[in-house]
Amino acid sequence: MKLKKIIALSTVAIMSLAMFTGCGSKETADNGEMKLVKDGTLTVGLEATYPPMEYIDEETGELTGFDIELAKAIAADMGLEVEFVQVGFDAIFAGLDADKYDIVISAxxxxxxxxxxLELSDxxxxxxxVIISAKDGKQITSVxxxxxxxxxxxxxxxxxEACQYYQNDKGMEFELQQFDDMTAAFLALKSGSVDCVVTDLVVGDYYVNNNPNDYVKSCDNLTNEPIAIAAKKGNTAVINAVNTSLKSLIESGKTAEISKELFGEDLTKNIDSNLKNYDE
Structure with a gap:
């Protein structure tokens, strides 16, 4: 899959702030009836600099990625419109708790x-x-x-969180550089200003596959962390509805179709649900 150019971070930040603060809200409650932030619309919080899961295509200016297509499919299955609310990942759950959006679909x-x-979906x-190293540099093959x-x-x-655990609980000495988005983290690796990137498998594979001369996956299976959709704690009504739609999309082959198009394989079936922490 050809790597799409990502729109400038400053532009994304401005869009994120505007959309985050501009979204109206209602109380969400689990009383057997699903209540939405906006009637007839499923509002989805996300952090849009995380290819291939969610990012902005510079050529079209449109949100794209696996989670974008999944959110559209879920909303359509539920008979709702969909609206995306962009926010920094470090504030994404606070926005969910404040009823700025109904769910978070953001890897x-x-x-x-x-x-x-949180209330988590299936x-x-x-x-x-995984750990991603520079192709022509020192390759990190273990924690x-x-x-x-x-x-x-x-x-x-x-x-x-994993890297902070290794530093604070395990006493490992290394310099942790925290970036606002993955694009900047991988650019730092490409320029040689960092030695490696620790990230999700789907993100690491995306950068490696599209930049085989720059990056290599040098260590994997640090954890097992399958991906789900999040709602505010206690809002089981919306999660139950999401799960119903997810099941329908999986059975129809829609999720497999999206996965194969973006990843070249179906990562939506035979998911290992046994969590593996970084200290195991």
Whole structure:
């Protein structure tokens, strides 16, 4: 798949702020009836600099990626319009809690902590944390080799949490550089200002496959973190509706179709639901 150019981060930030603050809200409650932020519209929070899951195509100016197509399909199956609300990932769950949008579809890895603080859908995509190194540089093949290195992550992600765990709980000494978006993290790796990037498998594979002369997946299976859709804690009505649509889309082959188009394989079936933490 040809790598699409990503629109400038500053433009995305401006769009994100405008959309985030401009969205109206209603209280969501689980009383057996699904209540939406906007009547007749499924509002979806996302962080739009995370290819191939969600990003802006510079040529068209449109949101694209796996999660975008999935959200459109879910809304259509539910008989609703869809509206996307862009927000920085470090604030995405706060916006959900404040009823700025109904759900978050933004490569949300399932963790034990998120299971306690969010309503999560059935998983829809296989995923794990991996290490991406420069093709012509020192290739990091294990967590132990992070010592003394400069490590890039996107702030607020499970990769960020894992690296902070290795530093704070395991006492590993390396320089952690937290970027607002993955595009900047991979540019830092390409320029040599960091030694590796820790990220989701689907994102790492995307950059490696589209830039085989620049990047290599040097270590995988750090975790097992399948991806799900998130709603505000207690809002089981919307998650139940989402799960019904997800099941329908999986059975019809729609999710497999989207996955094969973007990833070249179907990552939406035979998902390992057993979580593997980074300290196991």
């Amino acid at each position: 949300i890895s399932v963790t034990e902590e998120r299971q306690e603080t 998983t829809y995509l296989a995923n794990q944390q 132990d080799q992070l010592t003394g290195k400069k490590v890039a992550v996107q702030v607020g992600t499970t990769a960020d």
